[in-house]
Structures are given as C-alpha cells and as structure tokens.
Amino acid sequence: MSLKWLLVRRITLVATACALVGGFIAVCSVSRTANHQNAELAQSVSRQLNLQLLRIDTMLDLPKRFPDWDLVTSYALQPGQCVQLLARDGSVSRSSCEGIDAVVNPTPSWFIDAYTFLFPGDATVSEPVSYRGTGEGSVVASFTPAAIAGATWQTIAPASGFAILLVALLCIVTYYIIDHALRPTTEILQGIDRLAKGDLGVRLPSFRVAEINRISEVFNALVADLKRASSERAELARRLVDAQEQERRHIARELHDEIAQKLSALSALAACLRIAAQQDATGLAGEAKELEAMASSLMASLRRTLTYLRPQEIDDLGLLPSLEGLVAGHNKDCEGRTRYTIEADGDIEELNSETRAHVYRIIQEALNNAARHANAQHVRVTLNQLLGADGRKVELAITDDGIGSAPSAKLKPFPGSGLIGMRERVLALSGSFNAGPLQGGGFGLHVVFPSQPSGGAA
Template identity: 40%
Template sequence: MWNRPRFDLKVRLTLRVAAISAACFAVISAYFLITADRAAHARLDDIAAIVAKTLELQQGKIQWVASPRSDFPNLDPVSAYVMTPGLCLAFRGTSGDILQRFCSGAPAPANPPPQAFTAFYRSLFDPGREAARPVIVRGAKLGDAVVSVEPAVQTAEAWHEAGRLMLALAIALPLLCALVYAALARALRPTRMIRTGLERIAANDLTTRLPPFDLAELSAIRDGFNHLAESLETALAERSELTRKLIALQDEERRHLARELHDEFGQSLAAIRALASSARQTAAQDCPSLLGECDGIARTATGMMETLRGTLFRLRPPDVEELGLVASLEGLVAGWNGRSRGETRFSIRFDGAFETLPATISASLYRIVQEALTNAAKHAVATRVSLELTMGASEIALAIDDDGRATDPVAKSGMGLLGMRERVAALRGQLSFEAKPNGGSALRVVIPLAAADRPPLEHAA
C-alpha cells in the first residue's frame, strides 16, 4: 500500500477558503487600482481642459485690447487653484517646444512604496503619462496645454490606497480562517465518532453503533455503518457457530477413529505378537532356523504398536476436564521430550490459576499447543521450543517460540495453522504468526475469557 501524505480536512478546506478569499481581495485591489488610475487620468484631462481654456481667454484678451506687451502664455493664474503636489502644467507650442512649464514640488513620502510594487504599477498603468488639450483661438491652433503628474507621486498614492486594502486583508483573512476552521471543526466533529467506530470494528468489536447525526450526509454514512456492523456481526456469529460445529465434528471423528484403531488394529497387532511368540516356541523345538524370522515379526509388531500408541494419543488426548489443563500440557510436553530422544528440547511455563478455566477453552488450548508442537518438531526441525501460558484478568495469552527454519507459515504449518486459526476464531480470539529476523518463528494467541460464556464445542453440534 502506498504511503500517501495525510491532510486534515479542516485545514485543507480552510486553506482553500483562504486562497479564494485572497484571490477575491486581489481582484478587488486590481479593480480599485484600475479605477483609481482612470480617475487620475480623468482629473488630468479636466485640468488640461481648464488650462487650455484659460490660455485661450488670455490670448483673446490680448487680441481684444491690442496690447503690444504680450505675457502669453501665463500659467500663474490657473496654477493658483489647480496645483497639487507633483503636478506639472506646461504650454507646448506648435513647434513642439515647451514655452512655459510650472511644477509643484512633492515632499518625500514617509512610507515609500516597495520597488517591486513600483515596477509592477509602472509596467501596468504608466503613471507618467501626459494629458494634453489644444489651445485654439479663432480657428488657429496656438499649441497644447500639457498636464502631468510625477510618476513617483502617483505611485505613492496608489501604494497608500493599496496598503489600506492589504491591511484590511491582513486583519480579515486570519480572522476569516479562524472562523471557518472553527465552523468546520464543529460541523466535522461527528467524523471523530465515525473514525472511533471504524477502529472498534477493526478490533472485532462488532457491537459498535453510531448515534444519529444532524447532517444528512453523515446520517447516510451512519446508516451504512450500522447496517454493515450488523451484517458483520451476524456473519461472524454464523461463522463461529459453523466453526464450532466443524471442530466438534472433527474431534468426534478423531475419537471414533481412535476407537476403531484401538479395537481393531490394536487387537490385530496384539494377536500378531502372540502368534509370533507361539511360533517362536514351536520353532525352538522343531526348526531353530526360524527363530530369527519369529523375532523379527515380534519386533515389527512391537514397533507398530508403539507408533499406534502415539497416534492414538494425538487423536484422543487425555481428558483435559478431569486432569486439568496444566497437567495435560505438562504430560504432552513430557511425551514430546521422550519421543525426541534429545533431538528437540521442549519447555513450558505457566503463570496464573488455570483450575477454574472452562473446558471449552482448555480443550481448544490443548489442541492448539499440540498442533504447534507438531509443526515445530516435524516441519520447522527446531531444536528448542519454549511455551508460555499466561492467564490474566480478562484474557489468556499463549506464546510459543522455536529456533527452527523461518519459512512461510502456510508452507511450514500446512493445514495446522488453518486449524489453529479456526479454533481461535471460534473463541473470538486473535492469532499471529511471524518469522524472527535471526531465525525461528513466534506464535502468539490471545483468547478473551468472555469466550467461556459460549457453549462447549461438544454441545454445539
């Protein structure tokens, strides 16, 4: 499974809201700057019209009084009431030369705009652009009235206005994000309950149910979750019941097979040994050369009876309910130590009081240990196998470790691991099997004591 980065839904939605809000602020700022630029140029056009009209009146007055002294153009009268910081008034003749120019000084701004903003603003709006109006008297063009503003002044004014928007954005955006995050946290609070419910379902607590939610979407999830939990609980109960019946049937078949082997095959082997003994006595008197064959038959029958005795012990274990789990497991381990002839060493340790353990759990634990020891000794070729059985207040833990070959559990255990899993599942327990890094394997079984409330496997059939 790929490891993908995880993002909190509230944070992701809040960031998206912040990005959309910032984009809206940027659009509003751009609209404001465009509107302000147009208003500034419209103002320059109006001033240029006023200057041109004033100059036309001056030229008309000169021609009317026929004054030989001409002070045209004279921008002083108009500059008295239109001048602003950074504004320049000029008269450009028809030859293109500036005949008169009047500019007002501009104080250095207290907070000059950043160079990046200055370059950005000048590239988009051209703040030094002039506004010109022709000066026409009696149909003849005398020149142009030219009005302009120093680019630095217009840029500083634009930055001053944009700064107020940025200040508003700096205050409003974090506040908006905080409010959105709080609203999302409140609206998505039920998702914590959904996550907790899923975690409990994953832990095999199928009794988990979600409460009603206010949101329609979450209510639909709640209905689907509860329906799924009910279906899983029903399916698991049916599976557990079927597993108990199958295990009970398997144990009954083993007992039946053990009886058949003991009654038929065991008696036949005993008869063969008796016949071999009788034949040896006859051969000792009449034909001594047959003594070796008679002894071979007897030894073969004895070996088969030993093998049969071990098979019967695995098929029909001692009565765990009468002997107790501790005594039965100690006998099982002692039997394996005796049969291994020093090739494999088995050890077992108990921690807890197992006298009151129900027969259902005792029988299943015995079968699990029996299968695990067989796997470790025959399939893993282990030299040391250690068992530890611990009984707590609410569960029983079984740990089996060996130093055998660290192979795949299925290939190593065959159907044995599957049988153990089924027995553990029937008791609502958990089983894990893993290979150790340095060789060997570890089997862990945890069975809740609540499984004792279930009917015994023999009665489940």
C-alpha cells in the same frame, strides 16, 4: 490534513482573494481618477494656450510672451502631478510639478516599489496646442507612479486593516462553526477504528444532522449484521471443529480397542513362536523374530497415529503435561538445533475437553510450522489465564527468533492450510488471532479467547 482544516483553509483563501480583488478595484479607481485629473489639467492648459495664440493673432498679446506660463502655474496641481509644454520637435519648453509631502501622506517604500513593479510608467494625458490648423506643440499632464501609489495607499490603508481583522475573525468563526458541525465525525472515526480492531459491540449515537445521522444508522445496522454473521460463523466453526475432534476421538478409540489389542496379541504370539522355534525348529527362528519385529513396528506406528488423532494424555494426564510432552518431543527431534520451551500460568486444566483439544492442536500446528520453516534457535510457548474486566481469558503466544520476514515487509502467513485451521479453531473458541513478523525479528502468533466460550461443549 483533516476536513476541518481543509475547509478553513479554503474559506481563508477565498476571503483573501476577495480582499485582493477589492484592493485591485481600488487601484483601478485611483488610476481612473488620476487620468481624469490629468485630462482636465491638460485640456485647461491647452485651452488657455490656444486662447493666447488667438490674442497674439489679433494683436492683443505679444508673441514673445507665448507661452504665458505664469497663467498655467496658477492652476492647482495635485501632489506628484506635472504639466509640460512640448515644442514641435518634442523637447520640453515649459514644465511645472507639484511635490509629494511624505510627512503628511506617508507611504511605505515596499508598497511604492510593488506598485512601480506592477504598473511601470507615468499616467499621462496629452492635448495639442494649435491655431488655425498649425500645431505649436502639445500639453502633457502626468502623475508619477509614486504619487499614484501614495494615493492608492491612502485609499486602501484604512480598509486593509479592517479587511485583515475581518479575515481573521472569519477564520476563527469558521473554525468553530466547522468544528461544531464536524464533531460527530470524530465519533464516527472512533467507531470505525474500534470496528477495525474487531470490537463488534461498538455503536454510534444519534446525530441531529440528518445526513450524519443516516451514516450512524447504516453503520449500526452493518455492525449488527456483521456481529450476527460472526456469531453464526463462530458457532458453525465450533460445531465443525468439535465434530472433527469427536470423530478423531472415536477413530482413536476404535483403533485402540480393536487394532491395538489385536496387534498386542499378535506381538505376544510372535514372541511365543520365536521362543518355540529356538527350541524345536531353529530354521524358523529368524522368521519368527522378524514377525515379532514387524508386530512391534506396527504397534509403534499405531501409537503415533493415535497420538496424532487424539493424544490420550490430554484426557488422562491433562493439557499441560501433554504440551510438555509435545515440546519434549520437538526438542528430541531437533537434536539441539532449536530449543523449545513452554511456560504456563493459571488453572489451565479447568478448560473443558474440547477447548483443551483446540489449544493442543493450535500449539501442535504452530510448533510444526516453526520446525519446518522458522530455522530458529529458540521457540517459546506461553500459556496464561488472565482475569480481566470482561471475565477470564486465556492468552496463548508462540514466538521464535527465526529468519522470518522483516517487520516492514508484508505479513506472510504460515505456508499451507495450517494457518487456516488455527484461525478456524480460534474462531470456534470465540477468540482473536494475530500472526506475523515480530519487531525484533522472527515470527509470532498471539491468541486470546474466553475461558468459557459461548456455545462451547462442556
């Protein structure tokens, strides 16, 4: 539930509670009034009957006329009010009641039932009837629950409509006031969502409310610090990864220029020895042949090392042929168990040398992980150059249909340090990196970076 609706609901509950308290006070007031009327009636009737007993004792009245109930019935009773004379044994000697006119004072039956359920029993007041210490009975005045419920309804009915209207008006006014007061929070939440998605260019405007404006100032300061830290980290990562690639290139060049040439010479010399041994020293032919095979094996191992350090075809042939060769090598190694494909669109070759090396390494690591862990039937590589509103970007995606975690499971990165290395390379390219299980099964890796990352090597 949003903060706006939470506040409106609570204010509505408070207003409703106040209305209910007011209704309860009205019920108590009507009940006190009924008790007061019963007390006055019971006292008046008791006084008249006591006076009649005095007249009988002084022979001014006849005993058979007691009680003179005609005199009692001359009192004006309220609707629903009754007065009774109880004999000494508790039986009803005389009784008079005033009916309720449901037409003049209509009361909903549900309200009568509710009042009767909450306040059962009649409101009664009793006064004794006695003369010279001898009790002759008691006078009981009472109101029926329906009568008190009717009086209560006549009291609160006019105010209840006004109370409902007031609560509704209060809810509407409160909603618009709170909506206006909390409107800046919508912009704050939108800014937080954009920041969570990696948009470090988001900024919050100034607000008139001091507390909310302070949140805006702190948020903008934090985003600025985060953007500066991210830029510094990206620059450091770029330098480290570029230095690593340059060192690999240097080592590969040294191996190619020194050791590869010497191994080539050694292989040629071994071939000459084998030919000479076959003609002049047949006993040494086997050793010469073995030496030649060893030199050839060392050359093959050196080529693999050179390819790992810095594939020569990236500089000689270009990025796309190097990637096609990498994919062809995986297809050859898996012997048909998995099919590797690559699709490219756009002028990928315009990327600078270090960027091409980063892309190659990212795809190389992703394919190695897929080969080791995915157990997939198809691994697909797509590399596209896109033209957006903020310039040209390169989009790289590697997906497989392997037996990865279910989409609902917690995302698990590639094992080992390969994912960390890929993240650092993407960071060096000033790009975004996402990896995790796909909705339909399998695993996917998605990278987007600008064609000319800031601070990149030319």
